[in-house]
Amino acid sequence: MTTINSSVFDDIRLHANTALLDRALILINNQSLTTLEDLRVDLAAGNVKIRLMQPSDNMPPQASAIYVRPDPQRPEQPGYLVLRPENLARATDANVLSLVDDLNHEGRHHTNLEVRVRLQESLEFGSAPANERGDIYMQGWLDDETASRLDSYELRLQINALPGSEYKGSNLAVLASNPLYQRFAEVAQQAEALGLTGSARNEYIVENSRADMGRDSNHFYRDNATAHIVGTTQMSAAEAAAYREHVANTFHSPGYTVESQTYDDGSSHVWVRHEDGSVIEFTHDLDGHRHSQNEIQADGDQTGAFYAVDGRIISLFETDGAGDNADYNTRTATYDAQGRTDWIDVRRDDGTRDTTDYDQDSTQAWSRVESRFDAQGREDYANVFIDDGSRTVHDYDQTNARGDRVSQTHIDPQGRTDWTYATLDDGGHDWIDHDQTGARGDSIWQNRTDAQGREDWRYVTLDDGGHEWTDFDQAGARGDSSVQSRTDAWGRQDWVNIVQDDGSRDWTDHDQDGSQGWSVVTSRFDAWGRQDYANVYADDGSRDQHDYDQDGSKGWNAVVSHFDAWGREAHASMYQDDGSRDWVDHDQDGSQGWSRVESHFDAWGREAHATMYQDDGSRDWHDYDQDGSQGWSALVSHFDASGREAHANLYMDDGSRNWYDYDETGSQAWSRVESRFDTSGREDEASMFFDDGRRRRYDYDQDGSQYWSRVEQDFDAFGRETTANIFHDDGARTLVDYSSAPGYRLVSRYNAQGYLILKEEATAWLPGGPLPAPLPPAVGPLPAMPFYAPPSAAPHNPFISPAFPFPSQPSWSLPVVDDDPYPDAYVEVGPLTPSEPW
Numbered sequence: 001m002t003t004i005n006s007s008v009f010d011d012i013r014l015h016a017n018t019a020l021l022d023r024a025l026i027l028i029n030n031q032s033l034t035t036l037e038d039l040r041v042d043l044a045a046g047n048v049k050i051r052l053m054q055p056s057d058n059m060p061p062q063a064s065a066i067y068v069r070p071d072p073q074r075p076e077q078p079g080y081l082v083l084r085p086e087n088l089a090r091a092t093d094a095n096v097l098s099l100v101d102d103l104n105h106e107g108r109h110h111t112n113l114e115v116r117v118r119l120q121e122s123l124e125f126g127s128a129p130a131n132e133r134g135d136i137y138m139q140g141w142l143d144d145e146t147a148s149r150l151d152s153y154e155l156r157l158q159i160n161a162l163p164g165s166e167y168k169g170s171n172l173a174v175l176a177s178n179p180l181y182q183r184f185a186e187v188a189q190q191a192e193a194l195g196l197t198g199s200a201r202n203e204y205i206v207e208n209s210r211a212d213m214g215r216d217s218n219h220f221y222r223d224n225a226t227a228h229i230v231g232t233t234q235m236s237a238a239e240a241a242a243y244r245e246h247v248a249n250t251f252h253s254p255g256y257t258v259e260s261q262t263y264d265d266g267s268s269h270v271w272v273r274h275e276d277g278s279v280i281e282f283t284h285d286l287d288g289h290r291h292s293q294n295e296i297q298a299d300g301d302q303t304g305a306f307y308a309v310d311g312r313i314i315s316l317f318e319t320d321g322a323g324d325n326a327d328y329n330t331r332t333a334t335y336d337a338q339g340r341t342d343w344i345d346v347r348r349d350d351g352t353r354d355t356t357d358y359d360q361d362s363t364q365a366w367s368r369v370e371s372r373f374d375a376q377g378r379e380d381y382a383n384v385f386i387d388d389g390s391r392t393v394h395d396y397d398q399t400n401a402r403g404d405r406v407s408q409t410h411i412d413p414q415g416r417t418d419w420t421y422a423t424l425d426d427g428g429h430d431w432i433d434h435d436q437t438g439a440r441g442d443s444i445w446q447n448r449t450d451a452q453g454r455e456d457w458r459y460v461t462l463d464d465g466g467h468e469w470t471d472f473d474q475a476g477a478r479g480d481s482s483v484q485s486r487t488d489a490w491g492r493q494d495w496v497n498i499v500q501d502d503g504s505r506d507w508t509d510h511d512q513d514g515s516q517g518w519s520v521v522t523s524r525f526d527a528w529g530r531q532d533y534a535n536v537y538a539d540d541g542s543r544d545q546h547d548y549d550q551d552g553s554k555g556w557n558a559v560v561s562h563f564d565a566w567g568r569e570a571h572a573s574m575y576q577d578d579g580s581r582d583w584v585d586h587d588q589d590g591s592q593g594w595s596r597v598e599s600h601f602d603a604w605g606r607e608a609h610a611t612m613y614q615d616d617g618s619r620d621w622h623d624y625d626q627d628g629s630q631g632w633s634a635l636v637s638h639f640d641a642s643g644r645e646a647h648a649n650l651y652m653d654d655g656s657r658n659w660y661d662y663d664e665t666g667s668q669a670w671s672r673v674e675s676r677f678d679t680s681g682r683e684d685e686a687s688m689f690f691d692d693g694r695r696r697r698y699d700y701d702q703d704g705s706q707y708w709s710r711v712e713q714d715f716d717a718f719g720r721e722t723t724a725n726i727f728h729d730d731g732a733r734t735l736v737d738y739s740s741a742p743g744y745r746l747v748s749r750y751n752a753q754g755y756l757i758l759k760e761e762a763t764a765w766l767p768g769g770p771l772p773a774p775l776p777p778a779v780g781p782l783p784a785m786p787f788y789a790p791p792s793a794a795p796h797n798p799f800i801s802p803a804f805p806f807p808s809q810p811s812w813s814l815p816v817v818d819d820d821p822y823p824d825a826y827v828e829v830g831p832l833t834p835s836e837p838w
Contacts, residue, residue: 001031002040011051012083019091024099032162035155036100039107048079048107057082062217062257065102081106093170094262097159101152108148115144123232130233131243134226138247139210141225146206146213153184169266172288177270178258179280183212214251217258218275222251254278267291285309296321312339323349336360351375362387374398389413397425404430412436427451438463450474458484465489476501488512503527514539526550541565552577564588579603587615602626617641625653632658640664655679663691678702693717701729 009021028036028043042048048067053059059066064087070077081103087095123137153175160171175181184205191204214222226247230240255275262268266286273279277298283291290311294304300321306314315334323329326349334343340360347353353373359366370383378398385391395407403425410418416436423429433445440463447458447470454474461467470484481501486494492512499505507523516539523534523546530550537543547559561572568588575581583599592615599610599622606626613619621637630653637648637660644664651657659675668691675686682702689695697713712725726734731752738745749758 002037002044003029004040004043008043008050011049012085012088015052015085016088017091017095020088020095020099023091023096024103027096027100027159027167028103030162033155033158035151035158036104039104042107046078048081050081050083050103052085053082059084060220062220064098065106067106092262093167093266094173094260094268097156097167097170097174101155104155105148105152108151115140119144120232123229130229130235130239131246134229134233134243134247137229138222138225142210142213142221142251143206145216145221146209147202149180149213149216150184150202150205150209153181156181169284169286169288170262170268173268173270173282173284173290174260176284176288176290177260177272177280177282179256179272180209180212180216183209211251211253215253215255218255219251220255222247222255299324308337312337315343320349352380353377359387390418400425424448428456435463442468466494473501504532511539542570543567549577556582580608581605583610590615618646621648628653656684657681659686666691695719704729 004025006021006025009016009025013021027033028040030036043050057066057068059082064084066082068080068082070079083099083102087098087102119137119140123133126133126136128136156171156175159165159167160175162168165171175185187205187208188201190208191201194204196204226244229235230243235243257273259271259273260268261270268282268284270282270284271279272282279294279296281292281294281296281304283293285291287309289309290307292304292306294302294317296302300319300323302319302321303317305316308314313335315332317330317332318328319330320328328346329349330345330347332343332345333341336342338360341358342360343358344356345353346355352375355369355371355373357369357371359368365387367385367387369385372380372382374380376398379394379396380398381396382394383391384394390410390412393409393411395409397403397405397407404422405425407420407422409420412418414436417434418436419434420432421429422431428448428450430448431446435443435445442460442462444461445458446460448456450456452474455472456474457472458470459467460469466486466488468484468486470482472482473480479501480498482497482499484497484499486496488494490512493510494512495510496508497505498507504524504526507521507525509521509523511519518536518538520537521534522537524532526532528550531546531548532550533548534546535543536546542565543563545559545561545563547561549555549557556574556576558575559572560575562570564570566588569586570588571583571585573581573583580603581601583597583601585597585599587595594612594614597610597612600608602608604626607622607624608626609624610622611619612622618638618640621635621639623635623637625633632650632652634651635648636651638646640646642664645660645662646664647662648660649657650660656679657677659673659677661673661675663671670688670690673686673688676684678684680702683700684702685700686698687695688698694717695715697711697715699711699713701709706729708726708728710727712727713721714723715721720738722737722739724736724738726736728734733750733754735748735750736745737748744761747758747760748756751757
């Protein structure tokens with residue numbers, strides 16, 4: 001192995017960076033780089049020397065170094081590797097590699113000099129036609145240049161393989177960005193697949209890379225060789241033109257040039273510019289990792305990618321530089337470490353932009369989000385695709401053209417709208433919920449909340465076509481907190497519910513389809529949900545009013561009243577807390593002889609008493625023994641317009657009846673008359689009470705069981721019997737007079753014609769003493785016991801007078817107040833029994 005010393009750089013040292021030359025020397029002397037052995041040998045032997053460019057060298061502007069062979073007349077002189085001084089100013093990794101590569105590449109020209117001499121001789125002195133000789137020269141020229149470039153490629157591969165090489169980064173950047181090196185890598189893989197090695201491998205690579213060499217430096221080598229062939233063979237103008245066309249057709253791929261820039265941080269930027277105007281840009285970091293690649297077409301269109309240090313694509317981008325694509329101006333896609341799409345950004349000529357964000361690692365509840373932004377960068381709308389197949393659309397009012405800032409709509413996996421949520425400019429929100437699966441009884445549910453999060457209103461569209469509306473007084477501006485109503489499918493109002501600020505609520509129910517007997521029902525419930533009152537408006541214009549004692553502060557629990565079409569009360573029921581009920585019936589149209597009837601029913605629904613107020617001011621009182629605790633079943637009394645009792649009937653349980661008649665006006669000599677009728681309606685007995693205290697008693701043999709038809713007794717103001725008249729069945733009469741003295745009696749007997757036929761005085765009889773002597777047999781025996789006994793207990797038979805009917809009441813009716821202005825008026829007449837035992 002050969003080693004060179006620093007003297008090889010003596011001719012350029014004064015114009016070169018010392019560190020650059022020192023690093024280049026170390027690299028050239030690295031014995032692992034076998035490709036540099038020919039260069040080391042030539043430099044050590046002095047066959048070639050290194051010097052700076054001179055004006056006479058005519059170095060092409062695109063060349064960084066050339067080989068200048070010795071004068072043919074002085075072959076013993078060395079050739080020169082000529083360098084540009086501006087490339088020797090910095091000691092960067094890239095500059096060191098370029099210097100060594102230039103020396104090795106141009107040194108190959110010295111090594112291959114004989115090949116080029118033979119090609120030249122064949123071109124000048126060959127016997128074949130000029131164009132055939134030119135093709136041989138062209139192929140040999142390009143093959144020689146390709147082999148030289150292949151040698152540089154192999155050198156860079158060897159440098160790259162050096163353990164811990166400091167040049168690996170810069171070297172990788174060149175290998176990855178140079179089109180010819182990329183072609184070598186591709187063909188080398190093919191040769192390896194074919195099992196080619198050694199010279200056969202190299203010949204295969206050169207053969208299959210020749211066309212790419214012809215493209216290099218904008219066809220620099222192709223065109224220079226063409227000019228040399230035309231000039232050497234002295235072709236005519238026509239032949240030259242034809243030959244140039246032939247060469248251009250043979251090596252027709254667009255030419256390119258490579259420009260590179262290495263930065264202080266070690267990163268690099270490479271531009272591969274093609275003849276058609278397109279450009280491929282590469283950027284690499286300090287370690288040679290490709291950072292980006294951008295392909296720019298001649299019309300301005302671009303496609304590119306950014307890469308991670310491990311070579312994976314981070315993002316791809318496209319630019320419509322030609323402005324001929326309406327779909328986008330730029331389009332960018334980013335990828336995660338697993339190569340999955342993470343983000344897509346599409347920008348348009350009008351300044352709008354679409355983005356798509358993917359949940360490629362499934363860490364979110366959505367799979368992707370598609371968004372659009374306007375030309376001012378404001379988000380216009382977004383589509384959020386949920387993992388379950390549904391999606392949510394966010395529509396933003398970025399131009400303030402609507403009354404909301406953003407509207408969100410959720411669409412289920414079947415494409416049916418699920419809900420919409422709008423944020424309004426005033427901070428409020430509108431919500432619309434669709435029953436797209438038909439699981440609820442409504443099809444759409446909408447509501448609004450204000451900026452303070454308080455619900456403002458709610459609107460529900462029902463499956464049957466009806467609607468429910470709720471309006472909330474969230475600001476406290478009204479006296480109610482909410483108003484709720486329902487309209488049916490034909491737009492007719494069904495019901496209204498108003499919740500008041502105090503917690504109570506008003507309910508209105510409409511018979512909008514006319515299926516009921518009423519048109520409207522209005523109700524109120526207190527803050528505890530207890531019904532306070534209700535009004536039922538019937539179709540005929542009448543009204544039922546229900547008033548409830550929901551807080552238990554009154555003695556009754558409900559009052560139900562009925563008003564006719566003219567607003568006049570017809571009847572009412574009052575339900576008492578003890579279960580009893582009061583009933584009032586009004587003659588509101590004046591069609592009856594009475595104005596109202598008041599009735600009371602006990603907890604078992606049995607009528608207890610009733611009062612009928614007559615149009616003339618009088619009233620009838622009915623008292624019933626509904627529980628059977630009395631000996632009578634009913635008491636019916638009549639009071640005049642001044643409230644004075646006129647007469648009464650007491651119906652006993654055994655079917656008998658007591659009649660009381662009062663001289664309430666004082667126009668008679670008596671104050672009252674009391675009569676008793678048996679179960680067959682026949683008068684049994686009677687008592688007449690006179691104004692001066694006297695009393696007359698009548699006893700009738702209504703069943704014909706006695707020999708007399710009636711007995712009349714008179715008592716004085718002290719209750720002492722004064723006279724008695726016994727009317728016999730045969731027309732005779734017996735008069736007993738007790739008025740002369742205590743214990744005395746005068747008995748007179750009259751026949752049927754009224755003639756006195758017997759008179760007898762009797763001695764006094766005292767209790768405990770001997771009985772008086774009996775009357776003569778012709779007169780007949782007198783009863784030895786009093787004429788009357790006290791009234792017996794009545795049978796248990798409740799009674800309602802057929803002259804006082806009460807209408808049946810609807811099942812929903814409720815009780816009314818007892819408005820009896822004369823309670824217990826019948827007591828005014830005193831006890832309903834005789835004043836003493838008879």
